[in-house]
Amino acid sequence: MTGKTLAYVVGARPNYMKIAPIHAALRAEGTLVQSIVHTGQHYDPLLAETLFAELGLPEPEIQLAVGSGSHGEQTAAALVGTERALVELEPDLVVVAGDVNSTLAGALAAVKLGLPVCHVEAGLRSFDDSMPEEHNRRLTDHLSEVLLVHCRDAVDNLEREGIDAARIGFVGNTMIDTLLAHVDAARERAVWSAYGLQEKGYLLVTLHRPALVDNPGLLALALEALGEVGRELPVIFPMHPRTQARLPAAVPDSVLVTPSLPYGDFLSLEAGASAVVTDSGGVQEETTMLGVPCFTLRDNTERPVTIAEGTNTLLGLDPERVREIPGLLALGAGQQDRCPPLWDGRAGQRAAAAILGALGLRPVVGSVP
Ligand code: UD1
Numbered sequence: 001m002t003g004k005t006l007a008y009v010v011g012a013r014p015n016y017m018k019i020a021p022i023h024a025a026l027r028a029e030g031t032l033v034q035s036i037v038h039t040g041q042h043y044d045p046l047l048a049e050t051l052f053a054e055l056g057l058p059e060p061e062i063q064l065a066v067g068s069g070s071h072g073e074q075t076a077a078a079l080v081g082t083e084r085a086l087v088e089l090e091p092d093l094v095v096v097a098g099d100v101n102s103t104l105a106g107a108l109a110a111v112k113l114g115l116p117v118c119h120v121e122a123g124l125r126s127f128d129d130s131m132p133e134e135h136n137r138r139l140t141d142h143l144s145e146v147l148l149v150h151c152r153d154a155v156d157n158l159e160r161e162g163i164d165a166a167r168i169g170f171v172g173n174t175m176i177d178t179l180l181a182h183v184d185a186a187r188e189r190a191v192w193s194a195y196g197l198q199e200k201g202y203l204l205v206t207l208h209r210p211a212l213v214d215n216p217g218l219l220a221l222a223l224e225a226l227g228e229v230g231r232e233l234p235v236i237f238p239m240h241p242r243t244q245a246r247l248p249a250a251v252p253d254s255v256l257v258t259p260s261l262p263y264g265d266f267l268s269l270e271a272g273a274s275a276v277v278t279d280s281g282g283v284q285e286e287t288t289m290l291g292v293p294c295f296t297l298r299d300n301t302e303r304p305v306t307i308a309e310g311t312n313t314l315l316g317l318d319p320e321r322v323r324e325i326p327g328l329l330a331l332g333a334g335q336q337d338r339c340p341p342l343w344d345g346r347a348g349q350r351a352a353a354a355i356l357g358a359l360g361l362r363p364v365v366g367s368v369p
Pocket of ligand 1: 012013041042043044045047068069099100101102132133187208240241242245280281347
């Protein structure tokens with residue numbers, strides 16, 4: 001042990017899959033003491049504790065209780081709480097991931113204490129300023145000293161914004177490491193059969209973004225279109241609490257709604273699906289890795305690599321287009337059989353090496369090839 005310490009600040013479901021492989025690689029390497037601060041942005045056990053245990057992450061050293069609220073309230077509460085936590089932990093480096101409100105709060109709390117920040121999944125841009133995540137990403141990148149990226153367009157975005165190439169490490173996709181570590185067991189468990197579904201015989205749905213689910217008209221149209229598709233291809237919809245809270249009284253019988261699922265159950269359903277309909281960023285990447293056609297109900301994506309090199313089709317924020325999915329599948333949509341570079345299961349190790357390098361403990365690896 002060097003006496004150097006690292007603190008991760010996380011708060012929402014997609015953060016955990018991104019840090020787990022880095023945490024594991026650094027734990028195995030043994031040089032650093034690692035702590036986790038959970039802001040409590042997500043507080044349902046299914047969006048927090050259950051996932052920590054499944055992904056092999058230890059319980060957070062510090063658990064805050066930020067909870068829900070407006071963006072300003074939630075980000076501010078996470079900022080105040082994280083600052084106190086970092087004062088207590090005195091880390092040498094703070095690691096944040098992705099683009100949720102807790103990511104920005106963690107980065108801001110750190111820099112205001114004079115602590116360097118490492119941003120995992122840096123450089124993504126949707127160029128859509130109506131998304132809270134776009135502000136979180138851009139601001140976090142500009143607060144960070146170490147920017148770990150997972151696709152080439154992220155490097156281009158950062159360089160275009162004047163970020164010094166020496167701060168950027170192209171390490172690959174740590175969330176894909178997590179997927180690869182769990183996918184064989186997930187497939188074997190065949191979770192689809194527990195819901196009476198056949199492998200490659202159903203459509204998996206995830207929708208939770210405010211642009212869609214906070215608009216009652218659009219959510220109703222999406223459910224209606226899914227109901228219609230469901231008469232031909234069974235539809236299963238594990239539902240995020242945000243969506244659940246906005247659900248109209250009547251959901252078509254042909255759409256099977258479940259609560260949010262544990263990571264392994266969801267991955268099993270994703271791997272076994274004929275296709276996926278989503279507005280999630282992570283699911284666009286996971287389906288590319290799994291080779292499962294993905295239809296994204298958004299006008300843009302910060303992950304264009306999933307279209308250029310993966311299985312993603314952007315349908316637009318137009319739920320009516322869900323009706324086209326069986327026809328698009330019959331025409332071979334989303335059949336690409338490629339995978340973006342460095343989505344290879346070793347990104348966590350490259351990220352760990354880059355972190356050690358930034359702390360002066362190892363030469364930096366994973367720089368832009
Ligand atoms: C957040 C992220 C989003 C990410 C998503 C993954 C931001 C701006 N958004 O969105 O980028 O894709 O997480 O899930 O950070 N709720 C519960 N239980 C919980 C958490 C939330 O019931 O444990 C409900 C509450 O009604 C809350 C709503 O979900 O108001 C939204 O939660 P919030 O954390 O604000 O944003 P998400 O929609 O989860």
